[in-house]
Amino acid sequence: MTRRAAVLLAAVLAAAPSATGPAAGQEEKATGTTYHFGVSPSRTTLLFESETSVETIHGVTHTMSGAAVLDGEKGTGSVEFKVPVKSLETGISLRDEHLRSEDWLHEAKHPEISFKAALKRSKVDEATKKETWGYDGEITIKGVTKALKGDATVQRIPDDLGKKLGRGSWIKVKTDFPITIKEFGIEVPEVAAAKVSPTWDVRVDIFGTTAAPEKE
Amino acid sequence: MKGLLRVLGFAGLAVGVLAYPAAWGVGAAAGRDLLIVEAADAASVEANRGLWEIDGSEKKGVPGIYGTPRGVERLVLVPADRVFRPREDPSLAIYLKRAGDHPTQAQTLFFFALPSTIGGLVAGGAFLFLASRRKSPAPA
Numbered sequence: 001m002t003r004r005a006a007v008l009l010a011a012v013l014a015a016a017p018s019a020t021g022p023a024a025g026q027e028e029k030a031t032g033t034t035y036h037f038g039v040s041p042s043r044t045t046l047l048f049e050s051e052t053s054v055e056t057i058h059g060v061t062h063t064m065s066g067a068a069v070l071d072g073e074k075g076t077g078s079v080e081f082k083v084p085v086k087s088l089e090t091g092i093s094l095r096d097e098h099l100r101s102e103d104w105l106h107e108a109k110h111p112e113i114s115f116k117a118a119l120k121r122s123k124v125d126e127a128t129k130k131e132t133w134g135y136d137g138e139i140t141i142k143g144v145t146k147a148l149k150g151d152a153t154v155q156r157i158p159d160d161l162g163k164k165l166g167r168g169s170w171i172k173v174k175t176d177f178p179i180t181i182k183e184f185g186i187e188v189p190e191v192a193a194a195k196v197s198p199t200w201d202v203r204v205d206i207f208g209t210t211a212a213p214e215k216e
Numbered sequence: 217m218k219g220l221l222r223v224l225g226f227a228g229l230a231v232g233v234l235a236y237p238a239a240w241g242v243g244a245a246a247g248r249d250l251l252i253v254e255a256a257d258a259a260s261v262e263a264n265r266g267l268w269e270i271d272g273s274e275k276k277g278v279p280g281i282y283g284t285p286r287g288v289e290r291l292v293l294v295p296a297d298r299v300f301r302p303r304e305d306p307s308l309a310i311y312l313k314r315a316g317d318h319p320t321q322a323q324t325l326f327f328f329a330l331p332s333t334i335g336g337l338v339a340g341g342a343f344l345f346l347a348s349r350r351k352s353p354a355p356a
Contacts, residue, residue, distance in 0.1 A: 042257040045284045054327040056289060058313065060254060091318035128271050161266040164259045172267065194327070205284040207260070 032071030035171055035208030037081055038064035043165060043207035046083060048179075050197040057095075057196065063087035068119065068173070068208060070133075070154070075121035079135065083113045104186055105142055115139045115148065122151070129156045135175075141184040150177045152204075168211030176203040221347035228340025235332035243322035247292045250299065250311040252319075256283040268304075278305045282312060290322035 038044050041062035048059040066081025085107040090096055100107035117137020124131050131154045139148040152175035162170035179200045181188070188196045256264065264281045271277055279285040282302060291311060300310040311319060 042260060045254055045256070047254060047284055047286065049286065053323060055321060055324050056287075058252070058254075058286060089315070091316065130271070155267055157263060157267065158270075161263045165263055166259075170263070172263075203284060203286075207263070 032069045032074070032077055033169075033210060034067050034069050034212075035210060036067045036168075036212055037173075037206050037208045038066060039207075039209055039211070039213045040166065043209075045203075045205045047201075047203040047205070048088070049201045049203075050199075051201075052195055052197050054194050057090055059088055059090045059099075059200075061087040061089065064206070065213075066115075070119065070171075077119035077121075077133070078117070079119055079137070080116040081114070085111055085113060103189060110141075110143045113139070113141050117148065129158075130154070131156075139179075141179070141181075142186060144184040146183055148177060150175055157207075162209075165207060166209060166211065168209035170210075171208045173206050173208060174204065176201060178202070218347050218350045221343045221350065225340045225343030225345075225347055228336045228338075228343055230336070230340075232333045232336025232338075232340055235329040235336060236326075239325040239329040242292055243290060243325055247290045247322045248294055248299065248309065249288055249290050250294065250309050251279055251288050252286040252291075252311050252313050253279050253282050254284040254286060255312040255314050273304075275305050278302050278308060279310060282310065286313070291319045292322050292325065294319060 044062050044064055046061050046064060050057040050059075061083055064081050064083045064087075066079070068077060068079035070077040085100055085105045088096065088099060088105075090099065099105055102108075105113075115137065117135040119133045119135055122132050122134050133152050133154050134149070135152060136149045137147070138145050140146075152173055155172045157165070157170040157172060159169065162168070179202055180198060181200060182198055188198060261282055268274075268277045268281050279302075281304065282300070294311065298311060300312050302308055302310065313319075
């Protein structure tokens, strides 16, 4: 190769779009550390609660899949996770069947509840390694998608503690928000009106790890 | 037959009259206000305790060591060994809720008291009415 040809080739390569950079018209891919959720049921707790004067229904699932990408330098990120409807439990199997039925979450047609959001860090406590991340995204229940905004507490777990939880570097994420079930096309039948609240409180208390889940 | 109807009638009235006092009595005598915590496994408890210490070991954070706190509720007929007092704050009375647990809530007793009252009074009244309409057997 002549010197002139080598210079020309270098110029062409420099002008070409980077293989890792975003192409024109494409959304920039989130960069940062990926934390996987739902790796282990014992590290995953999602609670939902309906409170009336008659009864407080305590629901829970320890099953979810998804991940958050957190860019510690920029303070931005994204999150996406899914919860299988069939994993939701209230402590009474007959009631769980009702919850999965057509009148309620219609598991046969809408087997998953999903959530995705953009993240922006708003606060950092250096002493406790606790950070507040705002989320602004969408939740889909029974095929109906609604906006969901809120704040989550993210705490980085020191390596010596994290080792006991399993592979990778760990974080703990906590948040809570209310869900008005009518907005998702779920009408409480009159017969259950005294026992089921129109608004359910959801509490998320999960560990995330940089180690990807092992494929089955 | 008349005697049986009268017994059923008075029993129904008794259920109707006593349902609410019974619900209140059971709730008061056998009920406890407990903080319900969705229990975490041992490794998570250890990690949570470490984070709690980093956070400054405040008492308000103690329930979170053992799982995900839900709130205080009055539960009835909870065995004594299910009431957990954490060493970090023994003044707390915690019910560690595990998979499949469905403790009876005091408020649920009151829910069942209303239909019991109405049902008892209506059925009791009906039996007594039927008893009053039946003639006593003629003396032999």
